[in-house]
Amino acid sequence: EILIGEKTYKHLDGSVAIVSAGKMMVKGKNQPIQVYRLKSSPEPREGEEMAMEAISAHKGPMVGRKKEKEALERIVKSVLSGKFCPVIIEGEAGVGKSRLTANFVELAGESEINGYAGACQSYGRSIPFLPLKPVFESIFGVKGKRYNAGALEAISGYAKLNGWESLLNDILELGIPETAETMALNSRVRRQRLFDLLYSALKYRAKIGPFYIILEDIHWIDETSHEFLNHLMEEEPIEGLLVLAVTRPEEAIKKSSIYSKAEVFKLESLPPEESAELIASMLDFKEIPEALKSLVIERSQGNPFYAGEIVRTLMDEGYFSKDENSGLMSFSGNLEDIELPDNINSLVLSRIDRLPEAVKDVIKTASVIGRSFSLELLKQIFPYPIENGPLLDHLEKLASLDLTPIDRRGADPSYVFKHIMTQEVAYNCQAFREREMLHEKIGTLIEAKYTENLHPHLEILAHHFSRSANKQKAFLYLAEAGDKAVSIFANTEAIRFFDAAEKIYSKPGRLPKYVTKEMIYHILRTRGNVHLRIGLYDKAVDDFSMLSEKVSRWGEMNRVPVVLNRMAEALWLKGEYEQALKAADRGLRIAEKVDNPEGRATSLFSFAEIARRKGDFRTAVGRFKAAIGIYREMGNDAALAMSLNSLGITLGATGELEQALAIYDEALEARQCLSDLEGEAKILNNMGLIYMDTGRIKEALENFKKSAAAFERIGDRRNRSYCLGNIGYIHKNSANYSEAELAFWEALKVLERIGDTAGTAYTYSNLGDLYLQMNQIPRALENHGQALEIARSLGDEELIAELLAGLAFDNLAIGEIEKARELAQKAYETGNRIGAKIYIIKALNALVEIDMVAGSQQVCNFISKLEELASDNNSEYGSAASLIIGRHYKACNNLAQAEKHFNRALGCAIKGGFKRVEWESRFMLGKLMTAREDNEFLRLGLNELECAAKLLQETVQNINAPERLTAFLELPYVKGILEYRPAQPC
Numbered sequence: 001e002i003l004i005g006e007k008t009y010k011h012l013d014g015s016v017a018i019v020s021a022g023k024m025m026v027k028g029k030n031q032p033i034q035v036y037r038l039k040s041s042p043e044p045r046e047g048e049e050m051a052m053e054a055i056s057a058h059k060g061p062m063v064g065r066k067k068e069k070e071a072l073e074r075i076v077k078s079v080l081s082g083k084f085c086p087v088i089i090e091g092e093a094g095v096g097k098s099r100l101t102a103n104f105v106e107l108a109g110e111s112e113i114n115g116y117a118g119a120c121q122s123y124g125r126s127i128p129f130l131p132l133k134p135v136f137e138s139i140f141g142v143k144g145k146r147y148n149a150g151a152l153e154a155i156s157g158y159a160k161l162n163g164w165e166s167l168l169n170d171i172l173e174l175g176i177p178e179t180a181e182t183m184a185l186n187s188r189v190r191r192q193r194l195f196d197l198l199y200s201a202l203k204y205r206a207k208i209g210p211f212y213i214i215l216e217d218i219h220w221i222d223e224t225s226h227e228f229l230n231h232l233m234e235e236e237p238i239e240g241l242l243v244l245a246v247t248r249p250e251e252a253i254k255k256s257s258i259y260s261k262a263e264v265f266k267l268e269s270l271p272p273e274e275s276a277e278l279i280a281s282m283l284d285f286k287e288i289p290e291a292l293k294s295l296v297i298e299r300s301q302g303n304p305f306y307a308g309e310i311v312r313t314l315m316d317e318g319y320f321s322k323d324e325n326s327g328l329m330s331f332s333g334n335l336e337d338i339e340l341p342d343n344i345n346s347l348v349l350s351r352i353d354r355l356p357e358a359v360k361d362v363i364k365t366a367s368v369i370g371r372s373f374s375l376e377l378l379k380q381i382f383p384y385p386i387e388n389g390p391l392l393d394h395l396e397k398l399a400s401l402d403l404t405p406i407d408r409r410g411a412d413p414s415y416v417f418k419h420i421m422t423q424e425v426a427y428n429c430q431a432f433r434e435r436e437m438l439h440e441k442i443g444t445l446i447e448a449k450y451t452e453n454l455h456p457h458l459e460i461l462a463h464h465f466s467r468s469a470n471k472q473k474a475f476l477y478l479a480e481a482g483d484k485a486v487s488i489f490a491n492t493e494a495i496r497f498f499d500a501a502e503k504i505y506s507k508p509g510r511l512p513k514y515v516t517k518e519m520i521y522h523i524l525r526t527r528g529n530v531h532l533r534i535g536l537y538d539k540a541v542d543d544f545s546m547l548s549e550k551v552s553r554w555g556e557m558n559r560v561p562v563v564l565n566r567m568a569e570a571l572w573l574k575g576e577y578e579q580a581l582k583a584a585d586r587g588l589r590i591a592e593k594v595d596n597p598e599g600r601a602t603s604l605f606s607f608a609e610i611a612r613r614k615g616d617f618r619t620a621v622g623r624f625k626a627a628i629g630i631y632r633e634m635g636n637d638a639a640l641a642m643s644l645n646s647l648g649i650t651l652g653a654t655g656e657l658e659q660a661l662a663i664y665d666e667a668l669e670a671r672q673c674l675s676d677l678e679g680e681a682k683i684l685n686n687m688g689l690i691y692m693d694t695g696r697i698k699e700a701l702e703n704f705k706k707s708a709a710a711f712e713r714i715g716d717r718r719n720r721s722y723c724l725g726n727i728g729y730i731h732k733n734s735a736n737y738s739e740a741e742l743a744f745w746e747a748l749k750v751l752e753r754i755g756d757t758a759g760t761a762y763t764y765s766n767l768g769d770l771y772l773q774m775n776q777i778p779r780a781l782e783n784h785g786q787a788l789e790i791a792r793s794l795g796d797e798e799l800i801a802e803l804l805a806g807l808a809f810d811n812l813a814i815g816e817i818e819k820a821r822e823l824a825q826k827a828y829e830t831g832n833r834i835g836a837k838i839y840i841i842k843a844l845n846a847l848v849e850i851d852m853v854a855g856s857q858q859v860c861n862f863i864s865k866l867e868e869l870a871s872d873n874n875s876e877y878g879s880a881a882s883l884i885i886g887r888h889y890k891a892c893n894n895l896a897q898a899e900k901h902f903n904r905a906l907g908c909a910i911k912g913g914f915k916r917v918e919w920e921s922r923f924m925l926g927k928l929m930t931a932r933e934d935n936e937f938l939r940l941g942l943n944e945l946e947c948a949a950k951l952l953q954e955t956v957q958n959i960n961a962p963e964r965l966t967a968f969l970e971l972p973y974v975k976g977i978l979e980y981r982p983a984q985p986c
């Protein structure tokens with residue numbers, strides 16, 4: 001074991017791992033002193049590298065923060081025991097967040113936990129994945145690599161890639177070749193899949209052992225990384241992963257799901273006694289004069305950065321002298337004479353100002369590069385020629401003043417601004433022109449260095465050139481970085497880039513030469529599309545209207561119609577149909593004048609979409625067909641597929657189901673040609689719904705299954721869950737109870753996790769219905785109850801009506817007649833209030849059943865209403881209604897009416913695949929027929945009875961769990977069917 005003391009510790013540069021070993025007595029000292037232990041840190045895997053520049057700059061003892069340290073120790077234990085631990089350290093600038101984080105790294109190291117870190121930058125909001133890129137590069141072991149088989153193999157070890165490997169380009173920029181399938185993915189789906197891959201990589205990493213991810217300064221996080229963090233929070237927790245995010249107080253972060261899920265530490269200023277300790281730790285005083293202490297504490301208000309800067313200022317100004325013999329310091333001077341700037345920025349500025357000119361040049365130049373900078377780059381951009389020797393001396397000086405400590409030694413050492421405020425002040429205190437020149441130099445060097453592949457560096461090039469005088473390059477790189485962001489669905493980031501590019505050319509005066517019309521067209525159109533895509537319709541309208549004006553002015557009439565129709569789309573999505581129609585109309589007139597088929601087709605498509613939204617389906621169908629004709633002629637497959645899909649939906653709404661199916665078939669083919677998995681999945685689902693409506697249960701089930709598989713492939717879990725819900729619903733109706741249960745639970749798990757409350761409520765409701773049919777009443781009550789609670793919070797009246805009726809049935813099943821009646825009444829009232837026929841039927845079903853059990857007189861009233869409503873309703877509830885009405889007539893001895901209704905129930909049930917109603921109506925019909933004194937009817941009746949019992953037996957045999965079976969067999973109608981013994985014919 002190697003122990004070292006305080007001084008050695010302070011001078012080590014972070015190249016060795018050191019942990020505190022407490023205080024101990026050593027020879028020659030009469031007090032215990034702080035010692036540290038050299039430690040072999042856990043070996044990182046090959047290629048795995050920590051990226052913690054800003055954190056590793058924090059050395060020296062940490063004062064106070066006892067509570068936080070203990071909490072972090074507890075969290076380290078917790079992650080060691082296999083928990084998922086999201087943590088946030090929040091506090092004002094300079095309060096000690098990074099210091100505490102450095103302490104955490106030490107702590108984790110003591111427990112042999114390894115990790116990764118990434119930092120956000122003040123200019124980094126528009127750079128997608130900025131803090132996550134180094135994290136995943138390290139995890140995958142591909143830092144600085146280009147695509148090759150080895151790199152790919154390293155990655156494959158980490159995530160089930162299944163042919164999606166090239167999606168990783170969006171973050172790692174490895175240049176993995178795209179496949180037909182990945183190229184066909186739209187960027188939203190692509191993003192979704194990528195997030196899944198990254199998540200599974202983390203999950204895999206956690207299997208190797210617990211680990212942490214540190215994200216510094218997420219108050220500057222880009223939207224893409226932020227969304228990934230939220231994704232991580234909403235997914236199944238990754239056991240053994242600790243995410244430590246550091247932030248200044250920031251509204252956007254407070255609202256995000258990481259903030260609500262994480263344990264948040266709010267770092268406050270240091271209390272006076274700890275500030276005093278901090279001051280003492282910086283000075284080798286025997287005793288620090290009280291007045292000096294108070295001055296620092298009062299001025300710094302407990303902010304450690306402020307306090308440290310004050311002490312260093314006094315040091316710089318020569319207020320402390322050192323005794324050669326004892327090595328101790330003392331204060332020399334008059335406290336009253338001390339004049340300190342009254343804010344931290346001025347204080348830092350005064351420190352910089354006091355530096356020798358050449359050193360000042362170094363820190364200023366470095367600040368233009370960034371938070372961390374290398375010797376080589378610094379030398380290359382230095383305003384005047386400088387040799388390594390003096391430059392290194394100046395850097396040594398800056399490090400000794402704790403302004404820019406060394407971060408990495410080696411042939412090309414790098415340094416880091418210990419505190420961002422120092423960098424900011426150094427940056428701001430130089431002349432604008434000088435900074436511009438430096439930025440241009442840096443940009444030009446980056447350009448030259450990566451000339452073969454600039455793609456990974458577009459954002460940083462945009463950053464430097466847009467702060468330089470070279471507006472031409474700024475414009476170019478801003479536009480390119482914007483395009484790159486669009487391609488990976490980094491929409492907010494893209495808008496920032498395009499906005500900045502627009503600023504360059506929209507200054508008054510003549511357009512600079514390098515800004516071509518083509519570029520303006522591209523930028524406005526792309527930004528408009530992005531605005532449309534993320535629902536910022538007003539902004540989209542602005543973009544497209546500006547663009548249509550411009551292209552008209554340029555005389556490029558061919559382009560006007562398409563632009564106007566994009567504007568129409570934004571308008572109809574906003575619900576402004578009249579304005580939308582106007583735009584589409586103008587588009588059509590111009591398209592006809594200049595004979596532009598695409599313009600004509602898009603205008604017709606707009607007319608159709610607007611008509612559809614206004615409920616004018618006939619017009620919609622006509623216009624869609626016209627647009628489809630043109631697209632087909634043009635061979636525009638993507639537009640064709642989209643129009644076919646819209647036509648299918650419209651035909652579905654008008655009840656022309658067979659036609660709709662034929663159109664969907666064609667749309668499906670078009671989507672398959674385009675390898676458009678998402679489009680395919682949606683069409684399959686839509687077709688499934690029509691099959692279900694038209695009683696083709698097998699086909700419906702098949703389509704839903706295919707659709708669910710396609711959604712699974714592209715990682716769209718929400719839509720997959722909806723498909724699973726449909727699958728469960730069919731299984732429930734077909735009395736495949738275990739399969740229904742599985743499907744519903746799987747859907748529920750995902751919907752709850754992704755926070756889809758409406759979907760969650762519907763699934764609970766379905767589960768309640770399922771359990772009611774299985775005679776699992778407590779479960780039915782529980783699920784229906786849960787669904788009702790959510791439905792109420794959402795104000796979803798239809799669902800409320802349905803659930804009240806469901807709960808009425810649950811209560812009836814356990815003999816709570818009055819409660820059941822009350823609920824059914826409420827369901828009936830709600831259904832009537834919102835005019836939802838199907839739920840009125842369900843409520844009446846319940847009311848009739850309740851009254852039949854209770855022998856109430858009111859029943860006839862309800863029956864006539866029910867007869868009126870249900871006679872043409874073929875839904876699940878309509879068929880059940882016929883069965884109930886039949887039972888009522890049978891009880892009144894009106895056998896002809898009874899038979900009529902049982903027959904209707906049976907017809908409906910067979911068509912809709914409602915097994916329960918089928919068994920029971922066959923049974924009732926069988927009983928009626930066998931009771932007739934007629935051999936032919938007796939034969940038919942026996943047939944029905946046998947059929948009912950046989951069908952029911954199939955279900956019984958499929959119920960595996962014994963207690964489920966017992967409960968099911970206790971259902972009165974089940975017992976009735978299975979135990980009924982008809983009189984045998986003689």
Ligand SMILES: Nc1ncnc2c1ncn2[C@@H]1O[C@H](COP(=O)(O)OP(=O)(O)OP(=O)(O)O)[C@@H](O)[C@H]1O
Pocket residue numbers: 058059061062063064065091092093094095096097098099100217248278304305308418419420421
């Ligand atoms: N508890 C402490 N003990 C000793 N030094 C501390 C302590 N807290 C902070 N410091 C020192 O104060 C300075 C500022 O702290 P730090 O960089 O951690 O602030 P921060 O909260 O991360 O600020 P920012 O939001 O600007 O990044 C650093 O030099 C740090 O080492």
Ligand SMILES: [Mg+2]
Pocket residue numbers: 097098099
């Ligand atoms: Mg910090």
